[in-house]
Amino acid sequence: MSTLDAKIPEGPIKDKWTHHKNKINVVNPANKRLIDVIVVGTGLAGGSASASLAELGYNVKAFCFQDSPRRAHSIAAQGGINAAKNYQNDGDSVYRLFYDTVKGGDYRAREANVYRLAEVSENIINQCVAQGVPFAREYGGLLDNRSFGGVLVSRTFYAKGQTGQQLLLGAYSAMNRQIGKGKIKMYNRHEMLELVVVDGKARGIIARNLVTGEIERHSAHAVVIASGGYGNVFFLSTNAMRSNVTAAWRIHKKGAYFANPCYTQIHPTCIPRSGDYQSKLTLMSESLRNDGRIWVPKNIEDVKAIRAGQLKPTEIAEENRDYYLVRRYPAFGNLVPRDVASRAAKERCDAGYGVNETGEAVYLDFSSAIKRYGKEKATVMGENNPSDARVSELGEGVVEAKYGNLFQMYEKITDDNPYKTPMKIYPAVHYTMGGIWVDYNLMTTIPGCYATGEANFSDHGANRLGASALMQGLADGYFVLPYTIGDFLSNDIRTGPISSESAEFDEAEKSVKDRIQALMNIKGNKSVDHFHKRLGKVMWDNVGMTRNEQGLKEAIAEIRQIREEFHSSVSIPGEANELNPELEKALRVADFLELGELFACDALHRSESCGGHFREESAEEDGPQKGEAKRDDENFAYVAAWEWTGDPGKANLHKEELTFNDIELKQRSYK
Amino acid sequence: MKLTLKVWRQKSASDKGRMESYTLDNVSGHMSFLEMMDVLNEQLISERKEPVAFDHDCREGICGMCSMHINGEPHGPDRGVTTCQLHMRKFNDGDTIYIEPFRAKGFPVIKDLVVDRSAFDRIQHAGGFISVNTSGNTQDANAIPVPKHDADKAFDAATCIGCGACVAACKNASAMLFVSAKVSQFALLPQGKVEAKRRVLNMVEQMDKEGFGNCTNTGACEVECPKGISLENIARMNREYLKASLSSE
Numbered sequence: 001m002s003t004l005d006a007k008i009p010e011g012p013i014k015d016k017w018t019h020h021k022n023k024i025n026v027v028n029p030a031n032k033r034l035i036d037v038i039v040v041g042t043g044l045a046g047g048s049a050s051a052s053l054a055e056l057g058y059n060v061k062a063f064c065f066q067d068s069p070r071r072a073h074s075i076a077a078q079g080g081i082n083a084a085k086n087y088q089n090d091g092d093s094v095y096r097l098f099y100d101t102v103k104g105g106d107y108r109a110r111e112a113n114v115y116r117l118a119e120v121s122e123n124i125i126n127q128c129v130a131q132g133v134p135f136a137r138e139y140g141g142l143l144d145n146r147s148f149g150g151v152l153v154s155r156t157f158y159a160k161g162q163t164g165q166q167l168l169l170g171a172y173s174a175m176n177r178q179i180g181k182g183k184i185k186m187y188n189r190h191e192m193l194e195l196v197v198v199d200g201k202a203r204g205i206i207a208r209n210l211v212t213g214e215i216e217r218h219s220a221h222a223v224v225i226a227s228g229g230y231g232n233v234f235f236l237s238t239n240a241m242r243s244n245v246t247a248a249w250r251i252h253k254k255g256a257y258f259a260n261p262c263y264t265q266i267h268p269t270c271i272p273r274s275g276d277y278q279s280k281l282t283l284m285s286e287s288l289r290n291d292g293r294i295w296v297p298k299n300i301e302d303v304k305a306i307r308a309g310q311l312k313p314t315e316i317a318e319e320n321r322d323y324y325l326v327r328r329y330p331a332f333g334n335l336v337p338r339d340v341a342s343r344a345a346k347e348r349c350d351a352g353y354g355v356n357e358t359g360e361a362v363y364l365d366f367s368s369a370i371k372r373y374g375k376e377k378a379t380v381m382g383e384n385n386p387s388d389a390r391v392s393e394l395g396e397g398v399v400e401a402k403y404g405n406l407f408q409m410y411e412k413i414t415d416d417n418p419y420k421t422p423m424k425i426y427p428a429v430h431y432t433m434g435g436i437w438v439d440y441n442l443m444t445t446i447p448g449c450y451a452t453g454e455a456n457f458s459d460h461g462a463n464r465l466g467a468s469a470l471m472q473g474l475a476d477g478y479f480v481l482p483y484t485i486g487d488f489l490s491n492d493i494r495t496g497p498i499s500s501e502s503a504e505f506d507e508a509e510k511s512v513k514d515r516i517q518a519l520m521n522i523k524g525n526k527s528v529d530h531f532h533k534r535l536g537k538v539m540w541d542n543v544g545m546t547r548n549e550q551g552l553k554e555a556i557a558e559i560r561q562i563r564e565e566f567h568s569s570v571s572i573p574g575e576a577n578e579l580n581p582e583l584e585k586a587l588r589v590a591d592f593l594e595l596g597e598l599f600a601c602d603a604l605h606r607s608e609s610c611g612g613h614f615r616e617e618s619a620e621e622d623g624p625q626k627g628e629a630k631r632d633d634e635n636f637a638y639v640a641a642w643e644w645t646g647d648p649g650k651a652n653l654h655k656e657e658l659t660f661n662d663i664e665l666k667q668r669s670y671k
Numbered sequence: 672m673k674l675t676l677k678v679w680r681q682k683s684a685s686d687k688g689r690m691e692s693y694t695l696d697n698v699s700g701h702m703s704f705l706e707m708m709d710v711l712n713e714q715l716i717s718e719r720k721e722p723v724a725f726d727h728d729c730r731e732g733i734c735g736m737c738s739m740h741i742n743g744e745p746h747g748p749d750r751g752v753t754t755c756q757l758h759m760r761k762f763n764d765g766d767t768i769y770i771e772p773f774r775a776k777g778f779p780v781i782k783d784l785v786v787d788r789s790a791f792d793r794i795q796h797a798g799g800f801i802s803v804n805t806s807g808n809t810q811d812a813n814a815i816p817v818p819k820h821d822a823d824k825a826f827d828a829a830t831c832i833g834c835g836a837c838v839a840a841c842k843n844a845s846a847m848l849f850v851s852a853k854v855s856q857f858a859l860l861p862q863g864k865v866e867a868k869r870r871v872l873n874m875v876e877q878m879d880k881e882g883f884g885n886c887t888n889t890g891a892c893e894v895e896c897p898k899g900i901s902l903e904n905i906a907r908m909n910r911e912y913l914k915a916s917l918s919s920e
Contacts, residue, residue, distance in 0.1 A: 052805040067726065068792050070833055071734040087813060123807025130809040132801045132862045134826040141816025159826055165733055166829060173800035180796035188789065211781055240729040274701045279709055280730045409732060412749070412756050413703075478805045527716045529709070573721045578683065579782045581724055582716070 004257075004641055004656040007439040008112040013662045014094075017116045020440070021483055025490035032057030035489050036220040036498070038205055040192045040247050042069030044164070044470055045453025046226030047171035048477025054178035056482055058489075061218055062175070062184050063207060065191045065242060065584075070172045073228055073240040074473060077164025078285035078406065079148065080156035081128075081470040083121040088145050092153040094118045099663060101468060104150045104337050105433070105461020106611035106631060107665050108260070110639070110658065112440060113458045120479040121471055125157055127478055131170040135159050148466035149286055150337035150670070156467045161285050161406040167470055171477070190216070192247045193515070193587065195223060195254045195449065196508045202251075202449035203498045204505065206512045210584060213577035215512055217505050219498035221489055222448045224481065225251055226473075229432035229454040231264065233592045233599060234544070235536025237429035238270060238283040244588040245595050248436050248455050256444035257641035257654060259437035259457035261595065262603035265464055265612050266545050267430035268294075268341035271413055272361040281428040282413060284364070285406055286466040289334045291369035291399065292423070294341070296353040296362050298322045303353050313355070313363055313422050324348055332670040339463045339612045340670055342427035346545050349426070356424055365422035370395035427545060431469060433460040433612065434602075437641040437656070441484035442476060445641075448488055452476035457639065462611025516576050519586050524569030528585040531566045535559065535589070535596055543600050548616040552604040556597055556649060563593040597648040602640055605653070608632035625667065633665050672698040672759065675767040676711065678723055681780055688780065690769075700760035704747060705730060705737065707759055724783040732756040732897060735832030738839070739784055740771040745836035745895050753834060753897045773839035776882045777846065788835050790881040791849060797877035798870035799853045801862050821859050828855040830898045837892035837900070843884030848892040850878050851908035852900050858911050868915040875912055 009020040027035065035058050039050045042064040050062040064072060084097040097118040102109055125143070129135065135157050136144040145154040159166040178184040189210040196204035196219070204219035230245035231237040252258045269284045297303050298320050305311035324344055326333045336344075345362050348354070355361050374395025378386040386394070396419045400407065407418050414424070436444050436451035438458055444451050453473040460468060499505075542555035566589065574580045609618040609629035618630045637658045642651035674695045681688030695714070698707055705727050712722035728736040737754040741747035747757045762768065770784065778786040803809060817825075829852070837848035854871050857863025863870075886905055893902045 048805075055804045066728060066734070066736060067788055068833065070792075071728060071736050073729060073734070076729045076731055076733050085812070120807065125812045126809055127803075127805060127807045129812040130801070130803045130862060132825075132857050132860050134822055134829050134856065134860065135812075136826075137817055137819050137822040139819050141818050141822075142813050159829075162733065162830060165832070166826070169829065173795070174803075174805070176792070176795045177800040177802060179792075186792075188792075238731075240734060242728050275699055277699065277702055277706050277710055279703075279706050282731045408751065409756070412732075412752055412758065415758070415760060479807055482805070525717075527713055529713065571716060571719075573716055573719065579724055579785065582722060 004437070004654050005439070006110060006656055007441060008110070009440065013112065013115045016112055017119055024483060025487045027486050027490050027493060029057050031493040033059070034496070035059065035492055036061065037222050037224060037485070038218060038220040039063070039224045039226060040205065041072065041226035041228060041455070042175070043072035043074035043226065043228055043453060044168055044171055044473030045455070045477045046224070047072065047168060047175055048474050049224055049226060049452060049481050050184050051171060051174035051178055052478050052482040053485070054183035060178070060184045061187065061220060063187045063190045063192055065189065065210060067188055069175055069186065069188070070169060072168060073243050074168045074470070075165045076240065077470055078161040078283065079287040080146065080158035080163045080467040081124065081167060082148070082155050082467040083125045083157060083471065084118055084155060085122055085125060087143060088154045090153045092155050096153065097121060097155065100151045101459070101465060102461065102663050103668060104463055104465040106463055106668055107461065107633070107637070107660065108263070108610055108658065109461030110458055111660055111662060116480065117459050117472060117475050120475045123479055124471060124474045128167060128170050131173060133159065133166050133170040146287055146290055147335065149289060149335045149341065150332070150465045158287065161287070161403060164470060167474065171474070191584065193250065193512045194508045195251045196504050197254055197446060198498070198502060198504045201447045204500060206508050208512070211579050213575070213580065215509055217500035217509060219500040219505070221492045221495065221498060222450065222485060224450045224452060225436065225455050226452045226477070227455050229435065230592070230595060231429045231432050233535065233596050234429040234539045235532050236273070236278060236281050236540070238267060238281050241280055244591070246588050246591045248451070249591040249595055251436065251444060251446060251449055253644050255446045255644070256449060256451070257437040257643050258435070258598060259639050259641045260434035260462070260602065261599040261642070262543070262606060262613050263433035263462045263611060264429060265338055265431040265433060266342045266427045268338055268345055268427050269364060269425045270428035270430070271410065272356055272424055272426040273358060282409065283428070283430060284410060284423065284425060286338065288364060288403060288406065291402070292334070292364040292366050293323055293368060294325050294334055294362055294364055295321045295323045296348050296355060300352060303355060306355050307357060314367070322353070329670045336670045337463060337465060342545060343614060345427055360426045361424040362426065363422035364425045366399055366418065367422070370399055370419070373398035431464055433457065433462060433464050437639065441487060442481055443484070443488065450481060450485060452481055462613055516583065516587070519570065519583065519590070520572055520576050522568065522570050522572070524571045526569050526571055528570060528572070528582055528589050531562055531570060532585070532589045532592070534562050535593060538562070539596055539599070543603055546614045546616050547603050549604065552600050555600045556604070559593065559597045559600065560649070566590065566593055594648040598642055598651055601649060601651065602642065606636060606640065608636045610636070624671065625669065631667065672700070672762065672764040674698055674762065677767060677769045679771040680723070680783055682782065684779060684781055698759050700758065702759045703730065703755055704739070704741070704757040704759065705755045724785050726785050727755060730755040733832060735834040738773045738786060738834060740773055740839055742769050745773060745839040746897055751897060751899055753832070773835055775838045775844035777838060777844060778835060790883070791833050791835065791846070793881065794846070794850055794874055794877045795853065798873040801857060802866060815861050817860060825856045825859040828852045828859070828900065828904055831900050832898055834897065836895045836897060838883065840891040840895035841884065842889065842891070843887060845886045846878050846881070846883035847886040847905045847908065848896065848900055848902070850874050851904035854908045854911055855904040858907060867911060868918070871908060871911045871915050
C-alpha cells in the first residue's frame with residue numbers, strides 16, 4: 001500500500017485553480033497542430049472536451065458506440081445543472097456550492113477539486129447560453145432557477161425535464177462545428193476495447209468497428225476516457241442499455257487505479273419494477289420533489305386494501321397519510337439528498353407499507369401543488385371564488401408547464417394519470433460516484449491517460465447532489481481538461497506522430513482478438529443476458545441500498561461463480577466480423593463480472609457508512625440521529641484506489657488521505 | 672397475449688432481405704415494445720438462431736436511437752412516443768405485427784432493423800451550431816434577455832431527438848422537419864441570428880445532397896414525430912431560406 005499524491009496546488013483554496021492555471025505549461029498554437037488526442041465517449045464530458053481541444057488546435061479523434069455522438073447517455077439527464085450564479089439573490093456563492101457538494105458527498109470528496117468545480121460553474125451557464133441552449137426563462141426574459149435536494153438555495157438551471165438533452169446538443173453542436181472543419185475526426189459505432197501503453201505513456205487504443213467487426217488501431221499523444229459510469233453492473237438501472245464499464249475497466253487493467261467503486265447512487269424517484277422481463281428502470285426527475293409530496297398510508301389496513309384494489313390513494317384522508325420524509329427530516333422534508341430519501345423509502349417498504357403488488361413503491365403526490373398553483377393562477381387571472389374543478393384545471397396547467405414531459409412519460413409507461421392519482425415510485429441505481437482515480441489535473445495513474453465526467457471519481461464523494469453531474473461533465477470538458485492536458489502534452493511537441501506499427505500495438509491488438517475469439521469459441525447454451533441478470537440480482541440484493549459483511553462475502557463468492565460459468569457456457573450467435581450485438585454485450589458483461597467483484601470487495605473493506613454506502617453494522621444506535629448512517633472519519637477519511645494485480649478479488653489498496661482545511665467535518669444532518 | 676411477428680431480416684447492406692415470421696406467447700401488456708423484442712431474441716438464441724439486430728440505448732424515449740417501422744408507422748401506433756416507450760397494451764391478443772426498418776434513400780439498412788442515419792449528422796456539420804469558442808466569459812448569461820415566448824418556442828424546436836421518424840413517415844422521405852427544427856431553434860434566439868443566413872443555406876444544401884426528398888406539406892412527419900415537433904418549423908425554415916436567398920450578404 002502506498003499513499004497517492006493528488007498534486008493539489010499549494011495556497012488558499014480560492015486561489016489554487018487560478019495560480020495553477022498561471023503556472024501550467026502551455027503548448028503554443030503552431031505546435032498544437034502536431035498533437036493528436038483520442039477522446040472516448042461523447043457525452044457531456046467527452047463531447048465538451050473534444051470540441052474544446054479541437055478549438056484550441058489539437059487534432060481530436062472522438063469515439064462513441066452509438067450511431068451519433070448526440071445519443072450519449074448524458075442526454076437522458078432531466079432535472080438541471082447547478083451553478084453558483086446567485087441570480088435569485090438567496091445568498092448563493094461559490095463557497096456555498098462548494099460546501100453543499102462536499103457535505104452532500106458526506107466528506108469523501110477531494111476539497112480542491114470540488115472548489116474548482118464550484119468556481120467554474122458560472123462559466124458553464126454563460127457558455128451554454130452563448131451556444132444557444134434554450135434554458136427556461138421567466139417572463140422578464142431572464143433565466144429561471146429551481147431548487148434541488150440537499151440544498152437551501154435555488155441554483156439549478158433547467159430546460160423543462162430535458163436539461164441533459166439540451167446541454168448535450170450544445171456540446172454536440174460545438175463538436176459539429178469542429179467536425180465540419182476537420183479538426184475532430186468522428187468514429188461512430190466504434191467501441192474501445194483496449195488501451196495501448198508505449199514507454200509508460202498512453203499512446204492509443206484498440207477499437208472495434210461495430211458495423212464490420214474490424215479491429216482497428218488508433219494512435220495519439222494522449223487518451224481521454226469519458227465513457228460514463230458503471231451502474232449497469234446492477235443490470236437494472238436508469239442507465240442506457242448499452243452504458244458500460246469497458247473503457248474504464250480496460251485502462252484499470254493497464255495500470256489506472258479504480259477509486260471507491262462501491263460508491264453508488266440509488267435514486268429515490270424511479271418508476272417501480274413491473275416484471276421479470278424488465279430491461280431497465282426509468283427515472284422521474286428529482287425536480288418533482290419540489291412540488292410532489294412523498295407518502296405511504298399510516299395504517300397497514302389501508303396498505304392491504306390498496307394492494308387488493310379496494311381502495312384508491314385519493315380516498316385516504318390527510319391524517320391517515322405518513323409523510324415520512326417530513327416526519328423524519330423536518331428541516332429538508334421532501335428535499336433531503338438522494339441517499340437519505342432512498343433509504344427512507346426502503347425502510348417504509350421493508351416495514352410492509354409499500355403500495356403496489358411487489359410491495360416496493362411509495363407515493364409521490366402532486367394534489368396539493370395542483371391546488372396551490374391553481375389558486376395562485378386564479379388570483380393572477382382575477383377570478384374570485386373559483387370552483388374546485390376550475391382550481392384543479394388551472395393548477396394542472398401550471399404543473400404541466402413545469403413537468404409535462406415527465407408526466408407524459410409516466411403515463412405512457414404505467415397507464416396511470418399522475419394529474420389525477422399519485423405517482424408510484426421506488427429507488428433505483430442511477431449514478432456511480434466511484435470511478436477511475438485522477439489527480440488534480442484529471443490524469444490517471446497512467447501518464448497521458450485522463451478520465452473525466454462520471455468515469456472519474458473526483459467530485460461527488462460518497463453521494464452526488466442533484467444537478468451536479470451535468471455540472472461536473474461540462475466543467476471537466478470545457479474548463480479543466482483543456483488547460484491541464486497541456487501540462488503533459490507540452491513535452492510532446494517534438495515527438496511527431498505516434499506510430500501504430502509498434503510491438504505494443506501488435507500485442508494490444510492480439511489481446512483483443514484473442515479475447516473475442518475465446519468468447520466466440522465457448523458456444524455454450526445460455527444467453528449473455530442470463531448472466532447479466534444473475535450478476536445484477538446479486539449486486540442489488542447484497543451490494544445495493546444497504547450492505548453487511550456477511551452479504552458482501554456471499555456476493556463475492558457468487559460473482560466469482562457466475563463469472564466462471566459465463567466463461568464456460570455463454571452462447572454468442574453470429575460471427576465476430578459483422579454487426580453482432582450479442583458479442584458487444586458479452587464483451588461488456590465480461591468486464592462487469594470482474595468489476596462487480598472489486599465493487600463488493602471495496603464495500604466490504606469500508607466498514608463505515610458514508611453517503612450512498614450504508615453498512616448496517618455502522619448506524620447510530622441512539623440519540624436524535626438513531627438509525628442514521630455513522631461515518632468513521634478516524635479510519636476512513638481516505639479515497640480507496642485499487643490497483644489491478646491480475647485478479648479483481650486481490651487488488652492492491654492505495655490510499656489518498658482526504659484533508660479538510662476549509663470545511664469542518666460534521667455529521668450530515670438534514671433533520 | 673399471443674402474437675405473430677413478421678420481422679424484416681437482412682444479413683448486411685448488400686443482402687436483399689426478406690420478412691420472417693415468428694410467434695411469441697405470454698407477452699404482457701406492461702412490456703415495452705423493445706422488451707418484447709428482447710424476449711423474442713432470447714427465444715431465438717435458445718433455438719440457436721441469430722437474434723434480430725435493432726438499434727436502441729436509453730429506452731426512455733430521449734436518445735433517439737430506436738427506429739422501427741411498426742405496422743406501417745414509424746415508432747408504431749401510439750402517438751408522442753418512440754418505439755422504446757410504446758407498450759404492448761396498445762396491441763391485442765392474436766395480433767400480427769409487421770416490423771421493418773425505417774425506409775428512406777438517405778437511411779440505408781445496415782442489418783435487419785438497423786439503419787445508417789449519419790446523413791443527419793452531416794447536415795448538422797454544415798451549420799447546426801453557433802460559432803462560439805469555449806471561453807466561459809463571452810458575456811454573462813443574463814446579459815441578453817430573451818422573451819419567454821421565444822425561449823419556449825426555441826425549446827420546443829430543440830426537443831427534436833434526431834430519430835428520423837419524420838423521414839420514415841414521409842412519402843417523399845423528406846428531412847424538412849428535422850432540419851427546420853434546428854434552423855428554428857437558432858432563428859428564434861438572439862444568439863443564433865448572426866449566422867442565420869449562412870446556416871439555413873448550408874443546411875438545406877447538405878440536406879439535398881444527402882438524397883432526402885422535398886416537402887409537399889402532407890404533415891405525416893408531424894403526426895409521427897415522437898416529440899411533437901410542429902410543421903410551423905418548416906414554414907419558418909422556408910421563410911428563413913427565402914429571406915437568405917433573396918438578400919445579399
